Amino acid sequence: MAKLTTARSIILETLEANQKHMTAFQVYDAVKHRLPSLNMSTVYRALEYLTHHGLISVADVGASMPIYEAVSNTHHHLVCEECRHISIVAHDEVKEFFDSISHKYNFTIHTNHLILFGLCEKCRQAKDDKSE
Template sequence: MRYSKQRAAILDFVQESCSHPTASEVYEGVRTSLPQISLGTVYRNLIQLCEAGMISAVDVGSGPTRFDRRIDEHQHYRCTRCGRLFDVEIPSGPLFAAGVEPSLPGTLEAYSVSFFGICEACRARKDDVGFAQE
C-alpha cells in the first residue's frame, strides 16, 4: 500500500480513537486537518486499511459499520440506549470453538460474538423515562 497523506490521517484518527468511529465520524474528524477530503475518499481508505490488516471493521447488526484500532481477537458490547461500543475480553480459543463446533452444520473457520445491553452511564441516568433504576 502506497503512502498518502489522506490515508495516514485516516489511520491516525482511527488509531487514536477509543470510540469505534463510523466512517462519517472519521470524515468529520479528518476534515479538521484536511478540509478538502471527501467522504468517498474516507470510505475507500477505511476499506483498504481493513484489507491491509491495519484496522478492523465492526458490524454490530443495526447501524453503520464502525472501525476499530484493535486488530486482535476480541468482542464488543453495544449499548442499546446510546449506541456506544465497548471492547470486551471473553475467554475464547480452542475450548470455545470445541464447545460450539459440534452444533454447526459445517466446519468452523471464524466467529464473531457481540453483546447488547444498557451501559452503566445510561443506567445511571435518572431522567430516563420508562427505565427502572436498581
C-alpha cells in the same frame, strides 16, 4: 505491504489515537482539518482499503452505520439491543474458545472483532421488573 497514502495514514492514525469506534462521518469530522481537500468518498475508499488490508476492522453493531476502529488491540463486544450500550471483551477471554474451534475443525479463524447481541444487566432488570 499496504501502501499508505496521506489520507490513509492520517485516517489510520486517527483511529489508533481514538481507541474507540468511529463511523465514517466521525472519521471525516476528525480528519478534515488536516486534509482540507478530503471528501466523504475518499474517506470511504480509504476505510475500505485499510479494512481490506487488515489494518482496521469494520463491524455492524446494529446501528444505522458500520463502525471502524484500529485493530492494534484485538477485542470483542457485547452490544445491548435495548440501549445500544457496547461493552468490550478482552481477546484473552475468547482466545481459548477460538483455539478449540480452530483445532476441532482444522480451521484458521480470521474474525478479530466478534459482536454479540443481547441485553445488558440494566435493561434485563428493567424488563424483569415490568413482567412482574
